[in-house]
Amino acid sequence: xxxxxxxxxxxxxxxxxxxxxxxxxxxxxxxxxxxxxxxxxxxxxxxxxxxxxxxxxxxxxxxxxxxxxxxxxxxxxxxxxxxxxxxxxxxxxxxxxxxxxxxxxx
Amino acid sequence: xxxxxxxxxxxxxxxxxxxxxxxxxxxxxxxxxxxxxxxxxxxxxxxxxxxxxxxxxxxxxxxxxxxxxxxxxxxxxxxxxxxxxxxxxxxxxxxxxxxxxxxxxxxxxxxxxxxxxxx
Numbered sequence: 453x454x455x456x457x458x459x460x461x462x463x464x465x466x467x468x469x470x471x472x473x474x475x476x477x478x479x480x481x482x483x484x485x486x487x488x489x490x491x492x493x494x495x496x497x498x499x500x501x502x503x504x505x506x507x508x509x510x511x512x513x514x515x516x517x518x519x520x521x522x523x524x525x526x527x528x529x530x531x532x533x534x535x536x537x538x539x540x541x542x543x544x545x546x547x548x549x550x551x552x553x554x555x556x557x558x
Numbered sequence: 559x560x561x562x563x564x565x566x567x568x569x570x571x572x573x574x575x576x577x578x579x580x581x582x583x584x585x586x587x588x589x590x591x592x593x594x595x596x597x598x599x600x601x602x603x604x605x606x607x608x609x610x611x612x613x614x615x616x617x618x619x620x621x622x623x624x625x626x627x628x629x630x631x632x633x634x635x636x637x638x639x640x641x642x643x644x645x646x647x648x649x650x651x652x653x654x655x656x657x658x659x660x661x662x663x664x665x666x667x668x669x670x671x672x673x674x675x676x677x
Contacts, residue, residue: 453620485663487603494653494667495603501661538603542662545617547593547605 454543456550463556470526472553474539477520482541484522486515489552490535498537499524531557560584560666562654567671574644578671580637580654588612588632591657593664594639596650596673604650607639608657622648644675 457475464470474484483502487495497506499515502522512527522541526533534557539550566578578594594606607628609616616628627640637654651670658665 483662485658485661487664489603494669495664496667497658497663497665500658500663500665506658506665536602540603540605540663546619547608547662549595549603549605552602 454541454546454548456539456541456548458537458539458550458553460551461554461556463558464526464529466531466557467528470529470533470555470557472524472526472537472539472555474522474524474541474550475520476522476541476548476550479522479541480517480519482543484515484517484539484541486513486522486524487538487540488533488535489538495538526555529555529557533557560656562656562666562668564652564654564668564671567652567673569674569676570644571677572644572646572675574675575640575642576644576673578639578641578652578654578673580668582635582637582654582656585656587630587635590659592628592630592637593655593657594628594637595653595655595664595667596648597653597670598647598650601650606652609637641673644673646675649673649675 486499489495502517503515593608653670654668655664656666
């Protein structure tokens, strides 16, 4: 079955750029999306179809995909961006989530 | 305003059954694919199942095939998940989710309903 691999944790200083990666076989041939989940809350879509940002999501969130890796970047990271982030892709009508990355802003 | 409200969660013994419901409002339900996603306590997200607009196409994660059935009633703007032969590892918060129109992602999530499978 298809798998997506994310680093368990990423740390960033406020105002810096956070980069979260998601690795999957031939991920560049599929479309990846990203969700943000804060403790006790439902997930929120922050990027879809590799690099598109839903309405209401700040411009500091951006996505890209190349080769086997999808990347979520958060420029000018703010304390409110501290959360778990999940990548997701689809393969043969099934969806797969990455294991999630805990972003710490310190 | 899009709203997805799950119900039907609770405590059940291994081998038992539960039926989750999701009441949708604020959008034209019959034109959207819908999805169930679950999250075990302290764990990550896991896609469970999805269903197409008219209910004629449905897909499942391997671990629930043959035990869970996703369905919908477009006259009632409702999504369902019938869960049979429940196992301890099915314990999770189950989220009802609307597929982002035209894309393989979710643009709206419910608050979730907790299913606990325990002896």
